[in-house]
Every structure is written in C-alpha cells, then in structure tokens.
Amino acid sequence: MKSKLILTLLVFVAICVGQRVHAQTDNTDPVNVSIDLTAPVISINLGGTPDVLFTYDDAADYTVAQTVSKPGHLVVVSNEPYSITVAASAAFAPAGGPGLDVVTINAEPATANGATLTEATLATGDALLVTDAPPSNNAVYNVDYTIEDATTLLDVTRAVYTTTVVYTATQL
Template identity: 50%
Template sequence: MKKNLLIVFIAVAAICFGFQAKAQSGTSGPVTVNINLSDAISITLGAAPTVNFNYTTAADYAGSKTVEKASHFTVVSNKPYDLTVTAGGAFTPAGGPALDIVTVTVPAATANGGTPVANVPLSTTAAALVNNSTASTGAVYTVDYTISNPASLLNLAGSAYSTTVTYTATQR
C-alpha cells in the first residue's frame, strides 16, 4: 500500500510540475502623450510696493538716500526676458521735482542671471533695468531707489510728491 501511495504521489507531482502556468497578457495600441506649451510671463508685486523717501530734518537734505525694497516683485517666465522701468508721469502735485531725481537699480545678486543696468533714472520712456534674465518659476527681485543729490528738493513746498512706476518683463 505504501508502494502504491508512493507511485500515486510521484505521478501527481510529475503532473503538477509538468504543467507550466502561463499568464495571459494583452497589449494596448499606442498612446499619445502631449505636452502643449505656450509662452507665459508674469510680474507680481510684493506685499508693500510703496516707496517712501522721508525728508524730515535738515540732515536729510545733506546727502544721498536709498530705499531698498527687498522682494519688491517676482517674475515667472518660461523663457529668458528683459526688465524695463517706466514712470507714469511727472511728480504731482505740479511743480515737484524732476522725475530723474530718482534712480532705480536691481542689485546684481537679485538679477536672476541677467545683466543689471545701474542707476536708471525715472522717465516716462521705458528704460532697460535688467537684460537677459534667465527663465524662472519665481525670480524675486530687490530694487534700490536712490536720490543721490537732493539739491533739487530745495525750495519745494512741503508736500508728498508722487508718481507711479511700472515694471515690464518682455520675453526674448
């Protein structure tokens, strides 16, 4: 009986090991994957974009002043770009200082790989500020506003003189 049981066991084992399980598979047709790109560029101003030069004492009129605006704006661009700056008009109220009393500079450390132009005077004509910045998903710019010679502020009536400034990023 043991012999018969052994023969049956060997026969069942041979049958089990003799069959190979074959997995079934299927194949789809080709699938197209598209990445559709469009040129995209934007500028977002920082939380506190207003620039204030305060001349409250006699000593304030004695030398240059710089107001640094860290994280002044952020540029997102999928291609290299140039930055320009433009003043919206003369300082108001009328009779204020000339626009070019204020110069604008982007320090090289925050120029996003571009070439900054130093001491760009405010003007109603667009002026280059940074040339050939690299594409970026969020380049943060610091901007220095400077009045190097406050002499043209002398003899002006006490008031707040204002103008608007616009930054433009143009893809190359």
C-alpha cells in the same frame, strides 16, 4: 492502483499547467504621455510691501543721498530669457513737483539671477533695468530706489508727491 495514481497525477499536472498558462496571458494597451511647452509663460509680481517713501524731515536729509531698499521687490517666472523695464505712469502729482529723474532704480547685484543689470533713471518712457535674464521659475530681485542729490527738491512746494511706477517683464 498504480495506473489510477499516475492518471490522477497527470490530471493534476495538466490542471496546474493550464492555470499557469492562463495566468501568464498578457494584455497591453499603450498610453502616450505628452508635455506641451509651446506656450510662452511670463509673470512679474511685486513682493512684500511695494510702496516707496522718501522722507525729508530736517536739513540733514537734504545733504545726503537717500536710498529705500526693497528686498524681494520683484519676482519673475519665465520659460524663456527675458528683460525688465521700468517707467513712471506720469509726472509726480500734484503738479509742480520734482522731476521724475530725481529717482534712480537699481536691482541689487547680489540678486542678478544671471542677468545684466542697469541703473534706471525714472521717466515716463521705459528704461531697462534687467536684460538677458535666463529662464527661471522664481527669480527674485532686491531693488533700491535712490535720490542721490536732493538739490532739486529745495525750491519745491511742501507736499507729498506721488507717481506710479510700472515694471514690465518681456520675453526676448
């Protein structure tokens, strides 16, 4: 009886050890994970309501500087340092309007995002507005449009004069 009990116990232990050894068998297959950052990525978007309107309704409007502030006007995403230029696509229309240079454009210093800011005078050629900006996934710039001196607007035919301003973000 003892020998049957010992034999049964040995068989039971052998089965358990066999199961345990079988359960611990490892099977691995390596997986490579890659992150491809080779593409230069840059975008610039206008935030909010981008249109700018200067209104000269009375004599007092011609005697003081006028500034139109556009909070969150430019939003840039870039995986490399970048700069932003600004240019008018053409002279003010209708023809015979004020010179483009009556308008200056500034990014507000509080929104420099680590870049160097420069006041840009509106012209048909590119003018630097932001230089040496670091890479960012959401650089927001508040922009001010200013007519400092309205003297050149005094002897212009009464009309609404319009041009299109183009912002370009370029990686350095």
